[in-house]
Structure formats: C-alpha cells, structure tokens
Amino acid sequence: MKKITFLIVILITTLSWSQDNVAINGKVLNDADDAPLENVNIVNLNRVVGTTTSKEGDFEIRAAVNDTLYFSYLGFKSIRVRVTNDWLKFGEIKIKMTELGIALEEVVVRPVQLTGYVEVDARIIPIYDNYRYRIAGLNTGYEGGSSQPGAVNKVLNAIFNPADFLYNVFGKRPKQMKKLRQMKEDDAIRNLLQTKFDRETLMAVLQLERVDIDEILNKCSYSSDFINTANDLQILDAISECYEEYKVLNRDRG
Numbered sequence: 001m002k003k004i005t006f007l008i009v010i011l012i013t014t015l016s017w018s019q020d021n022v023a024i025n026g027k028v029l030n031d032a033d034d035a036p037l038e039n040v041n042i043v044n045l046n047r048v049v050g051t052t053t054s055k056e057g058d059f060e061i062r063a064a065v066n067d068t069l070y071f072s073y074l075g076f077k078s079i080r081v082r083v084t085n086d087w088l089k090f091g092e093i094k095i096k097m098t099e100l101g102i103a104l105e106e107v108v109v110r111p112v113q114l115t116g117y118v119e120v121d122a123r124i125i126p127i128y129d130n131y132r133y134r135i136a137g138l139n140t141g142y143e144g145g146s147s148q149p150g151a152v153n154k155v156l157n158a159i160f161n162p163a164d165f166l167y168n169v170f171g172k173r174p175k176q177m178k179k180l181r182q183m184k185e186d187d188a189i190r191n192l193l194q195t196k197f198d199r200e201t202l203m204a205v206l207q208l209e210r211v212d213i214d215e216i217l218n219k220c221s222y223s224s225d226f227i228n229t230a231n232d233l234q235i236l237d238a239i240s241e242c243y244e245e246y247k248v249l250n251r252d253r254g
Contacts, residue, residue: 022064024087027057028071031096040073040097041192045080045205048179050188058092070204075100078200166219169212170246176206180240193233202232202239216242 028040036057043050046067053059063069063083072078076097087093170177183189183205193201199210206213213235217227220242230238 021062022088023060024063024083025058025060025092026087026095027092028053028059028073028095028097029057030076031098034096037073037076037097040071041201043070043072043189043192043201043205044068045070048182048189048205049186050192052188052192070201071095071097072196072200073097078204080204165215166242166246169208169216170243171250173207176208177243179205180236180243183236184240190233193236194231196232197230199232199235202236206239213239 028037028042029035030037036053036055038053038055038057040053040057040059041050042052042059042061044061044063044067046064047062049062051059051061061069065083065085065088067083069081069083070078071081076099079095079097081095183193189201199213202208202213203210208216214227216239217235218224220238222238226234226238
C-alpha cells in the first residue's frame with residue numbers, strides 16, 4: 001500500500017512538473033506591415049528566463065499558464081503577454097508590436113582645424129571625483145560619490161542605519177529580490193541587459209519604478225554618474241551587491 005501511495009505521489013509530482021515546464025512557441029511581427037522582427041528580447045517575468053527571436057521572428061521559451069512574457073525591442077513599444085491555455089493548446093501564436101516614433105535631437109557640428117596638435121579647453125574636461133570605500137567585513141566597496149568629508153559618513157549611514165527605504169524595498173519584496181540571482185544566472189537576460197540603458201526590463205521583473213531603482217542606488221551610495229551612465233547589467237549587479245550586503249548586515253543586527 002505504501003508503495004502504491006508513493007508511486008501516485010511521484011506521478012502527480014511528475015505531471016505537475018511537466019505542466020510547469022512547457023516550451024511554448026510564437027512569432028513576433030511588426031504591427032504596421034506584418035514583417036517579422038529579429039532579435040526581439042523576451043523575458044518570462046515569473047520564471048526569470050529569457051530568449052530572443054530568430055531572423056524569421058520565431059521564438060521558443062519555457063512557460064506555464066498565467067506566466068507573463070515581457071517583449072522589448074528598440075524603437076517599439078514594450079508589451080506584456082499572458083500565457084493562456086489556448087496558447088498551449090493551439091501552439092504557435094503571433095505577437096504584434098507597435099513601432100514608436102523616434103525624435104532625434106538637433107546636433108551642432110563645429111568645424112575643427114587640424115594644426116598638428118590637439119588643443120583642449122580644460123573647462124570641458126569632465127572631472128570624476130567619485131570614490132569607493134571598502135569597509136572591514138564586507139567583500140566589496142561602496143561608491144561614496146564625492147571627495148567631500150561627508151562622503152564616508154554617507155556610506156556608513158547608508159549601510160549601518162536601519163535605512164527605512166531599503167527595508168521597504170528589500171525587506172518587503174523577498175520574491176522580487178530572489179529574482180536578482182536568477183537574472184544574473186540566465187545568459188540570455190545578461191546579454192539583453194548589457195545592451196540596454198532604459199531600465200525597463202529591470203522595472204518589469206523587480207516590479208519597481210525607475211525612481212525606485214535610482215533611489216536604491218543612491219541609498220547604497222552609488223554616484224549620480226554611475227546611476228545615469230551604467231547599462232542595465234551594471235545596474236543589476238549593483239542592486240544585487242547592495243542587497244546581498246543588506247542581508248548580511250541585517251542578519252548581524254538581529
């Protein structure tokens with residue numbers, strides 16, 4: 001009897017696992033002319049796995065019913081699509097994306113006279129005065145943001161104080177924060193984030209607004225230069241680093 005019960009449990013578990021690990025197919029098209037879109041980035045927000053479309057616009061990704069797929073492509077409006085039973089039943093479906101108008105800012109080109117040497121106006125040279133500080137007991141350092149005497153205090157305050165904002169973001173979003181590691185381990189998502197600077201994919205997966213992401217980095221003492229110029233993969237690594245140190249320090253306090 002015990003053997004039969006065990007086999008039933010194994011069967012139910014296997015069926016449940018197979019239903020949760022189905023490879024679904026689709027094709028992404030331009031809504032304007034039905035032309036296939038190549039290299040569209042697709043992320044399963046629930047399982048944190050990613051893929052891209054082929055030259056013919058085809059894609060395959062593992063998903064289950066009610067999972068949400070996030071489609072993003074340069075020059076097109078990002079969309080979310082819910083996986084339904086019909087999708088699993090009928091197979092490949094077509095996803096259409098709408099193109100956005102891209103406004104180019106006016107570019108002023110000034111004539112340059114070659115004289116055999118380069119003359120540089122020192123006033124236009126950017127001055128980077130951001131410093132990172134290493135604190136005993138932590139594996140990595142923090143970016144202080146400036147050379148002012150208060151920079152170190154800012155770092156210490158951000159780390160060792162209760163930090164209500166970080167608690168509200170990290171402490172109250174354990175499921176979203178666990179996705180940080182999943183995103184870092186998925187090569188398709190890492191490759192996607194390395195080419196993006198809009199924070200859209202991070203916002204979708206972590207369920208945060210752009211202002212929240214910027215504030216997290218600010219509270220973790222990253223400089224405005226880093227926040228404004230880093231690509232999405234660098235931002236992911238920075239948030240993940242801050243979260244891991246937050247967990248260690250929060251546990252030590254307890």
